[in-house]
Amino acid sequence: MVIDKGKRPQRPRLAVAGARAATESIFTPSSPGDRVANVLFRALLLLGMGFALLGLAAIIIWSFIEGLPRLDTQLVTEGPSTLFPENAGYRTAILGTLWVIGGVVLFIVPVGVGAAVYLEEYADKSRWWNRVIEVNIQNLAAVPSIVFGILGLAFIVRGPLSLGFVAAAGSLTLSLLVLPTVILAAREAIKAVPNSTRLGSLGLGATQWQTIWHHVLPGALPGILTGVILSVSRAIGESAPLLLVGAVTFVTFDPTFFDGQYSVLPVQIYNYAGRPQDEFRVLAAAGTILMLAVLLSMNSFAIWLRNHYEKKNAR
Amino acid sequence: MISKKWLQVVGVAGAVPFILTACGGNGAEEGGGEGGSDLSGTISIDGSSTVGPLSEAAAELFMEANSDVRVSVAQSGTGGGFEKFCNGETDMNDASREIGEDEIEACEGNGIAFEDVQVANDALAIVVNPENPLECITVDQASQIWNEGSTVTTWGDVDGLDVGDLSDEDITLYGPGSSSGTFDYFTEAVNGEEGVIRNDYTDIGEDDQAAIVGVEGDAGAMAYIPYSYFTEAGDAVKPLQIDNGEGCVAPTLENVQNGSYAPLGRGLYVYASDVALERPEAVAFMNFYIENQALISEAAGFVPLTEEQMATSTEQIESLTN
Numbered sequence: 165m166v167i168d169k170g171k172r173p174q175r176p177r178l179a180v181a182g183a184r185a186a187t188e189s190i191f192t193p194s195s196p197g198d199r200v201a202n203v204l205f206r207a208l209l210l211l212g213m214g215f216a217l218l219g220l221a222a223i224i225i226w227s228f229i230e231g232l233p234r235l236d237t238q239l240v241t242e243g244p245s246t247l248f249p250e251n252a253g254y255r256t257a258i259l260g261t262l263w264v265i266g267g268v269v270l271f272i273v274p275v276g277v278g279a280a281v282y283l284e285e286y287a288d289k290s291r292w293w294n295r296v297i298e299v300n301i302q303n304l305a306a307v308p309s310i311v312f313g314i315l316g317l318a319f320i321v322r323g324p325l326s327l328g329f330v331a332a333a334g335s336l337t338l339s340l341l342v343l344p345t346v347i348l349a350a351r352e353a354i355k356a357v358p359n360s361t362r363l364g365s366l367g368l369g370a371t372q373w374q375t376i377w378h379h380v381l382p383g384a385l386p387g388i389l390t391g392v393i394l395s396v397s398r399a400i401g402e403s404a405p406l407l408l409v410g411a412v413t414f415v416t417f418d419p420t421f422f423d424g425q426y427s428v429l430p431v432q433i434y435n436y437a438g439r440p441q442d443e444f445r446v447l448a449a450a451g452t453i454l455m456l457a458v459l460l461s462m463n464s465f466a467i468w469l470r471n472h473y474e475k476k477n478a479r
Numbered sequence: 480m481i482s483k484k485w486l487q488v489v490g491v492a493g494a495v496p497f498i499l500t501a502c503g504g505n506g507a508e509e510g511g512g513e514g515g516s517d518l519s520g521t522i523s524i525d526g527s528s529t530v531g532p533l534s535e536a537a538a539e540l541f542m543e544a545n546s547d548v549r550v551s552v553a554q555s556g557t558g559g560g561f562e563k564f565c566n567g568e569t570d571m572n573d574a575s576r577e578i579g580e581d582e583i584e585a586c587e588g589n590g591i592a593f594e595d596v597q598v599a600n601d602a603l604a605i606v607v608n609p610e611n612p613l614e615c616i617t618v619d620q621a622s623q624i625w626n627e628g629s630t631v632t633t634w635g636d637v638d639g640l641d642v643g644d645l646s647d648e649d650i651t652l653y654g655p656g657s658s659s660g661t662f663d664y665f666t667e668a669v670n671g672e673e674g675v676i677r678n679d680y681t682d683i684g685e686d687d688q689a690a691i692v693g694v695e696g697d698a699g700a701m702a703y704i705p706y707s708y709f710t711e712a713g714d715a716v717k718p719l720q721i722d723n724g725e726g727c728v729a730p731t732l733e734n735v736q737n738g739s740y741a742p743l744g745r746g747l748y749v750y751a752s753d754v755a756l757e758r759p760e761a762v763a764f765m766n767f768y769i770e771n772q773a774l775i776s777e778a779a780g781f782v783p784l785t786e787e788q789m790a791t792s793t794e795q796i797e798s799l800t801n
Contacts, residue, residue, distance in 0.1 A: 245539060246535035246536045246539055246778070246779070247539050247778055322566075328568075329568065407553075407559075408559075412523075412525075412553035413553055413554045414538060414539075414550075414551060414553075415551040415552075416538075416539070425521070425523060425549075435554060438528070
């Protein structure tokens with residue numbers, strides 16, 4: 165059991181140092197050089213933020229302008245069509261994405277949070293294997309997504325699991341891809357729960373399991389949800405690993421989780437964007453907007469949940 | 480009191496696809512009454528992204544007539560497709576090249592016999608202004624003009640090219656945008672690698688007609704266009720014969736279809752396995768593909784098969800089913 169984090173006493177010390185420095189700076193007249201540096205630094209920060217926002221805005225605005233003629237109901241209700249691109253839609257791809265991402269959420273929340281709870285609350289950090297696990301999880305976050313695709317093909321589609329080219333295989337592959345993000349975010353969130361909460365609960369006679377379930381996890385929930393939101397956002401836009409584990413470009417029947425071919429939005433959009441006919445490129449732009457809408461509606465639930473718990477904890 | 484909340488979250492997230500599936504209806508079943516065949520089953524196709532649109536068009540037409548058969552088309556590339564095909568995971572593979580030695584071995588190792596059934600022809604024409612005296616160009620000369628880092632600016636700069644009075648004339652180049660299949664094919668056939676090309680030509684995007692208009696109005700111009708555009712252009716532009724080391728070959732329908740117009744003409748194939756063709760719906764699909772190839776080729780912008788090629792393809796399908 166790891167109760168004393170060892171790091172806690174450092175915080176007050178840092179806070180005191182910070183307060184002292186702030187007070188000193190008020191009473192020491194700043195030189196013109198300092199002021200210039202101050203302005204420059206702020207300008208650099210604004211530039212950085214502007215760059216990020218500009219890129220995002222450019223993509224969204226371009227997609228809207230280009231895709232506007234096809235932002236109709238057919239885009240959602242119709243399946244793909246090569247012969248009639250002007251009436252084609254993304255129905256099967258939307259359903260495929262919902263299956264795949266739904267599966268990702270169901271898998272990463274329990275597994276990711278479980279791993280984080282073990283590493284933060286149970287693991288003895290003086291043991292070498294726990295340190296190896298920690299370092300490896302951090303390294304996994306930097307592995308290119310296509311490698312997870314190859315892994316998925318060898319171990320999930322074929323090999324030990326042999327699920328075949330179905331949505332469940334895509335779901336598991338993407339889960340492995342984003343799991344490190346969830347674990348890292350959940351660990352940070354659990355770490356941020358004040359130790360006094362744990363000590364209080366244990367002092368009143370609660371078991372460690374009761375302490376974690378009733379006090380640590382509810383407090384860490386907003387942070388965990390942030391990790392889930394980030395992970396889902398990454399998973400929903402992935403196409404490379406899914407191409408390897410069987411996402412197709414043309415399927416007119418609705419997919420299910422364990423049976424039959426499936427497609428997902430990014431694969432479909434990528435395919436349409438590369439076609440020579442204008443109708444397909446308009447369709448691809450409209451698909452981008454559609455994907456954004458699907459992503460936002462999936463995430464807004466998690467965001468609502470996070471805000472709900474943040475408010476509850478603040479009280 | 481977290482447990483109930485969690486159950487709700489999990490419940491809602493899990494239920495969304497079910498609800499949508501229920502609301503979405505099913506495209507394959509909508510045409511239920513009209514599809515007058517009793518074929519059913521699934522057919523999975525993977526492979527080349529060049530041939531993909533052809534197979535998608537074929538699948539779409541086939542499913543209109545046979546509403547209980549489910550055909551899906553993936554495009555993980557000719558090589559990626561063969562890997563799955565020879566592993567017995569797909570029924571057919573779209574290919575814009577012949578199957579390789581390694582791939583043949585993989586197929587044999589898994590007891591999969593196959594035929595390369597040709598479904599269409601693909602060709603490009605290099606065109607110049609009718610005033611240009613040039614009749615024939617070698618692949619090397621074309622590459623000198625079009626390759627990345629090319630220093631050719633006038634017709635006289637090209638080694639061994641006799642263009643008479645035009646040798647001081649600037650070459651104006653027109654080519655399609657990098658997202659087009661024509662671009663991919665030309666760069667690979669002429670410059671040796673897909674996507675490699677000089678970057679100071681006039682990019683006409685996807686409007687191949689613009690290249691014809693441009694070449695028509697400029698004595699020094701040159702462009703490469705899909706075969707179907709050049710046949711429609713008539714006398715507005717002059718197609719060059721291509722010398723690939725075996726003499727000059729003109730881009731005629733016959734030369735494209737018999738394979739002598741190389742490397743700018745090629746066949747597009749669907750590899751079908753004997754294992755898949757044990758199923759009646761797969762046989763029906765392949766036969767449907769060949770019977771309707773003219774319509775399918777036109778929809779996807781390729782050169783249709785000759786009657787002879789059609790007969791060969793039909794024979795190949797038959798040989799696999801016996």
